[in-house]
Amino acid sequence: MIKAYAKIVVKGSPISKSNFKLSNLNGRSILPYNSGKYHDRYALYEEEIAYSARLQNPNVVLTESLVAILKVYYKSRKRHPDTTNIPKSIFDGIEKSGIIINDAQIRRLIIEEFYDSKDPRFELELFGESTYYMNYDIHHRESYCEPIEYTPPSNKKSQGLKAITPKPIEKSTHICEVCGKPIVKQEEIISANKGKTLICRSCFKKLF
Template identity: 45%
Template structure:
């Protein structure tokens, strides 16, 4: 299992896309929109500090816990892209397609916004899920 905590408010990829005259999206490497690239690099750095093993070739059960400083969350489904891109950029996996299934949870923690990422090898762990009526 790999578990890391990335301090700071989670960043969504959709907030930083720019579009050219043909409608194609791109991510700038400089200027105010470059925060996304810096966030990916920060995630990669935290992963590389906690994992020194070989490249993982199998699927990883991925649990992402998002802690926001307030209720201004936005579309929760846009956040995993930046996180998964950072995991891939770290080099511990070949492709972020290996991150499946992905469970996303969101919370409010005004004093300590962060992202907690847990990665479990599919060959070693099973994910069970239950939903119960209140």
């Protein structure tokens, strides 16, 4: 019996693109990789995942529904992305590899967070539901374990529930992230990453 299974290990600190959005003139979401800007890393990371996945699983194509176990190993306990936002980048990369048809195949997913300062990485195992099934249990600890506490970032502690009114952005502060030139006309501004990234229409067209 052929068992539907694949395992992918990608070295390096996992990254998330959950808050990054950039669209072309037709409204289609895109991921630039050669603009020379910081956000190129999202597309390059997906390409790295796709290459590693295919190299580690030659001739494997999983077409059925899947169970996924994702283990994420961060370099630091204090500074790392939200683990719940990590899977999107990973599964988009796996889909690009051709090992799966679509990330909608993932019907069950367990994510575990670990720390490894010397070897940050993620390890993903995919199991076909025709030959594998998942069991999981939650148990009460027999002995007390020191909790890992989380606190709000320092810039939010003093804000409480007060409404924050964003300061208006002056026209002179609109700078294209690609060419570095001021953008004078409002209609020439292309925004991405929830308004954090501004690109002039001329540079935007050159990306495609």
